[in-house]
Amino acid sequence: MITVIGESLVDIISDPRRPGVVQPHPGGSPLNVAVGVARLGLATSLVTHYAGDPHGDMIEGHLKANGVSVVRGGSSPTSTAAATLGPDGAAIYAFNISWDINGASLPALAAVQGSTHVHTGSIAAVLAPGEKATLGLLEAARERATTSFDPNCRPAICPDVAAARTQAERFVAVSDIVKASDEDLAWLYPHRTSEESLAAWLELGPALVALTRGASGPVILARQGRAEMAAEPVSVADTVGAGDSFMAALISGLDQLAALGAGARDRLQSLSRDELHGLAAHANRAAAITCSKPGANPPHSAELGPLSFPLRTPLGH
Numbered sequence: 001m002i003t004v005i006g007e008s009l010v011d012i013i014s015d016p017r018r019p020g021v022v023q024p025h026p027g028g029s030p031l032n033v034a035v036g037v038a039r040l041g042l043a044t045s046l047v048t049h050y051a052g053d054p055h056g057d058m059i060e061g062h063l064k065a066n067g068v069s070v071v072r073g074g075s076s077p078t079s080t081a082a083a084t085l086g087p088d089g090a091a092i093y094a095f096n097i098s099w100d101i102n103g104a105s106l107p108a109l110a111a112v113q114g115s116t117h118v119h120t121g122s123i124a125a126v127l128a129p130g131e132k133a134t135l136g137l138l139e140a141a142r143e144r145a146t147t148s149f150d151p152n153c154r155p156a157i158c159p160d161v162a163a164a165r166t167q168a169e170r171f172v173a174v175s176d177i178v179k180a181s182d183e184d185l186a187w188l189y190p191h192r193t194s195e196e197s198l199a200a201w202l203e204l205g206p207a208l209v210a211l212t213r214g215a216s217g218p219v220i221l222a223r224q225g226r227a228e229m230a231a232e233p234v235s236v237a238d239t240v241g242a243g244d245s246f247m248a249a250l251i252s253g254l255d256q257l258a259a260l261g262a263g264a265r266d267r268l269q270s271l272s273r274d275e276l277h278g279l280a281a282h283a284n285r286a287a288a289i290t291c292s293k294p295g296a297n298p299p300h301s302a303e304l305g306p307l308s309f310p311l312r313t314p315l316g317h
Helices: 029-039 053-066 105-113 130-141 159-172 182-188 194-203 242-256 264-267 273-291
Strands: 002-005 010-012 022-026 042-046 068-072 081-083 091-096 116-123 146-150 177-181 208-212 219-222 223-230
Touching: 002 029, 002 105, 002 130, 010 053, 010 091, 022 029, 022 053, 029 042, 029 053, 029 068, 029 116, 029 242, 042 105, 042 264, 053 068, 091 273, 116 130, 116 182, 116 242, 130 146, 130 159, 130 182, 146 242, 146 264, 159 182, 177 182, 182 194, 182 208, 194 208, 194 219, 194 273, 208 242, 208 273, 219 273, 223 273, 242 273
Parallel strands: 002 042, 002 116, 010 081, 042 068, 116 146, 146 177, 177 208
Antiparallel strands: 010 022, 081 091, 208 219, 219 223
16 A cells, blocks of 8 residues: 555646646646556555545545545545646746645554655655644654655745755655655755755755656666666656656556565665666656646556566676
């Protein structure tokens, strides 16, 4: 069982290339990761909030259609994000959002304690009052599960960069796997390079840290090695959800390597360079597939295929 903790919302997407067309899509980084992991064949639950309103009904239908179990708390209306696409397909967001899972603490705790891996991030890690519950659940999961975190920074939600940096480092310190974008790290740490920030986060405790760099492709850094590659060429519809698909495929790939779960931490710490490269390629491919479609639409297992490794030419040939 994989459990994801975090916000669900409806992205209301406007594309200047298609005037007058407004497209609502279920979204939110944690929801996208949960759907992505479920589509890759893993039993998945989502600890989240949405209301019994039309937007909430859309989210619930989407989760059910993708086989994601839901633990739902909170009492506010369903959150929304108005997303405007730029000429490169990247989105700029304006949020109407709340994050609170009150009333669901016991089933949420049961979900994370019954999981092999627990993931969180984005708005759920910084927005009061729910951010404390999110951190507490991640801490509670570690006895039985591996954990992961993606800050997916939203300056419009948490404009205080010092507070966001402190909060991100709290989550990094209790995570086995961390993923961030180059934009995240440039905002959190403007006076150092992304590579320096990755190395600093690795020292806080994770077994591996991954960096997405848009068209420049991903980097995965671990104590035993490093993998880097260019992004796969693709005709971009938009980039909504690409990082979340990368994260979902990273979790799926680690499952295929038998590197998830508290009992697999030694395995996670000892991944080979070929395995790191295979993970990066797997997640890179998932992100490219998502970029080729409108909205956050992560690939299914049949579309992505299994984790694979680079072929090595035998010595003497």
